[in-house]
Amino acid sequence: QAEQPGKPVARPPRPPTAQEVCYQRIRLAQQQAARLAVAVQKASLSLPGEKKRIAHVPHAALAAAARQSPAGGKKTLPAKNVTPPSDSEAATPSLKACTLAGMASKTTSTTVPKRIAHVPSLQSTTLQRPVIPTEFGAKVPTNIRQRYLNLFIDECLKFCSSSQEAFDKALSEEKVAYERSTSRNIYLNVAVNTLKKLRSLVPNSPSSANKTSNKKVVSHEAVLGGKLAAKTSFTLNRSGSLRAEDLTGAALYRRLKEYLMTEEQLKENGYPMPHPEKPGRAVLFTAEEKKTLDSSCRICCRCGTEYMVSASGSCIRKEECVHHWGRLRKQRVPGGWETHYSCCSGAVGSPGCQVAKQHVHDGRKESLDGFVKTFEKLPTTDGYPGIYALDCEMCYTKQGLELTRVTVINSDLKVVYDTFVKPDTKVVDYNTRFSGVTEEDLENTSITLRDVQAVLLNMFSADTILIGHSLESDLFALKLIHGTVVDTAIVFPHRLGLPYKRALRTLMADYLKRIIQDNVEGHDSSEDARACMELMVWKIKEDAKVKR
Known part of the structure; x- marks a missing residue:
């Protein structure tokens, strides 16, 4: 028996590998880039009668009219060898220019205001607010003094005739407050009282005077009883607070x-x-037991120095008494406490800040x-x-x-x-x-x-x-x-x-x-x-x- 020819064997489709996929994508990108380059080259070539898009120029008619007008406002005579244009050709552009110029004048303003730089006044450049000089170890911080000085100046400017007068008055008030104070807290109290005093010197505005004068006076009975207060009797339950007349x-x-x-x-x-x-x-x-000392030997109650006196109480030797007149005060500092004198903020054991002619003692007890x-x-x-x-x-x-x-x-x-x-x-x-x-x-x-x-x-x-x-x-x-x-x-x-x-x-x-x-x-x-x-x-x- 003769063998019959066999049918072709159908193989299943094989998916592309990763290398093949990448190669295909690269080829596709190269083709697209080539087509895009050809399209750009064709677009760049313009034909002789082809229109182009140009940028918008505002007020083009005004600019053209300005170029056509004689420069500098001078009249120029036309040359004799130049033939004048025909009436139809000359009327058309001039009419168009005038029409556009008229429309522009009705819609826009041709005059632009000129900006002028600000020139500071003489007062603001010459008169500057005074500044408190920085002082090392001062009893009041400089920033606190400067803050209250600025407040004093603001109040003085309200009633002084000139800025210089306000500055001088504010400086004198701040100096008095600083000299009267021995610490920061006392300075704050004095400064607040000074600020109240300066505010009381400001003349009252007429509006505030009218407000106080237009207040309606209402009796206490009217508030409690209303309209029937005049016809009704009632009792007031007073609180147990002490009045000024009770404490006499x-x-x-x-x-x-x-x-x-x-x-x-x-x-x-x-x-x-x-x-x-x-x-x-x-x-x-509470008398302390004192050591038996000679009656002619005394201890100064200000500096603690022993000194000799005569039978009448006069000092035998003239010697100055260098001492601190302030009290010792403790202040909290980083890491603990420090003790300073209130008079000069000097540390314990520092030389005195006050010099007297001689030593003294208490002697009352x-x-x-x-x-x-x-x-x-x-x-x-x-x-x-x-x-x-x-x-x-x-x-x-x-x-x-x-x-x-x-x-x-x-x-x-x-x-x-x-x-x-x-x-x-x-x-x-x-x-x-x-x-x-x-x-x-x-x-x-x-x-x-x-x-x-x-x-x-x-x-x-x-x-x-x-x-x-x-x-x-x-x-x-x-x-x-x-x-x-x-x-x-x-x-x-x-x-x-x-x-x-x-x-x-x-x-x-x-x-x-x-x-x-x-x-x-x-x-x-x-x-x-x-x-x-x-x-x-x-x-x-x-x-x-x-x-x-």
């Missing part, structure tokens, strides 16, 4: 009795107490003779023994600190007794920085300590409440023994406790927001006594709020 006389005396110092507190704070056996002599329970004690009296017509605030000023004499001025204030904040006192011995340092007493004040004074004691014993009784700040020092200067005492240094204690005490000016700044003792001529005893009375009245009112 016997009412104030009763409330102040809650703040009287006990006998233990008097002894603990070094108040003079009567001697149990010797009348006219005081006892001090060494001489405990010559004291007088207040005694019981019959009740007065007012029904209470009296309330007074007391403050004294002292100077350094050969025997130590002695009384040179005394001021007594009553509960109405009025001065009832104020006099300079002639010391028993010669004055060696008037201590004017703190006492405010000068040599001229004591020239014609004949009142002695005994005269002052007689007046005070007549004015006070044993039950009279005396108010003061660290009153034990004043009683030692007066040589007066009195047990009915309110001490603001005890009522407002220091956070660290005794022997630390807060300063009176600090208490007034913190609680009553007022600055005292800012006079460069020294303290004023009437101001200090009045401050003590105001502090206690404020304290009574605040405690009454808490009790309610």
Whole structure:
């Protein structure tokens, strides 16, 4: 049998490999690039009559008319050999140019305003605000002083006639505030008060005056009862808050009795107490045991130097006293605390910043003779023994600190007794920085300590409440023994406790927001006594709020 021819075998399609796929894609990209290059070449060849797209030129008619017009506004005569165009040819472009120019003039403005550079005024270039110079180790940071100086200038510009006058006034006010301050906090208080004073000098605007004058006055009854207030009776339930008229006389005396110092507190704070056996002599329970020193050898209470004196108390050798008049204050610094003097910010052990003619000592607690004690009296017509605030000023004499001025204030904040006192011995340092007493004040004074004691014993009784700040020092200067005492240094204690005490000016700044003792001529005893009375009245009112 013959073999039949076999059918062709159908092989399954083989997918292209990765190399083949890449090769095909490269070939396709090359072909597309060649076709694109040919198309670009054909498009670049332009025919002679073919139109082209050009960029838009704004106001083309105006530009063409400007080119056709004679340059510089001068008329040029046409040349004789130039043949003028025909009427139809000349009228067409000129008419078209005029029409386009007229349309452009109606729609757009052909005059462009010229920009002029700003020329600063003479005042702004010549008068610049003053700048506080940077001072290393200053008691007030320079940036704080500069900020308040700018505020002062802003207020002075409102009422001064010229900028220079405003600058001068602001500089003088800032300088006074800086000189009166011993620390940053005190400077801030003084600066705020100065800013309030400058704002009060600004004349009131008429609008604010009209607003205040147009206010409608409404009675208290009308607010509570409305239209029926005139025909209706009602009762007001008043709150238990203390009014100013309630804290006078016997009412104030009763409330102040809650703040009287006990006998233990008097002894603990070094108040003079009567001697149990010797009348006219005081006892001090906090007296430190002193080393037995020669009577002719003393220790300066300002610089701590030992110096020799004669039998009359005069210094044997003339020697200057270099000391710090400020107190030691602790300041927090990175890594701990540092102690500096408040007068010059000097460290402990640094040379003094003040030089006095000679050394001095206190001596008040060494001489405990010559004291007088207040005694019981019959009740007065007012029904209470009296309330007074007391403050004294002292100077350094050969025997130590002695009384040179005394001021007594009553509960109405009025001065009832104020006099300079002639010391028993010669004055060696008037201590004017703190006492405010000068040599001229004591020239014609004949009142002695005994005269002052007689007046005070007549004015006070044993039950009279005396108010003061660290009153034990004043009683030692007066040589007066009195047990009915309110001490603001005890009522407002220091956070660290005794022997630390807060300063009176600090208490007034913190609680009553007022600055005292800012006079460069020294303290004023009437101001200090009045401050003590105001502090206690404020304290009574605040405690009454808490009790309610």
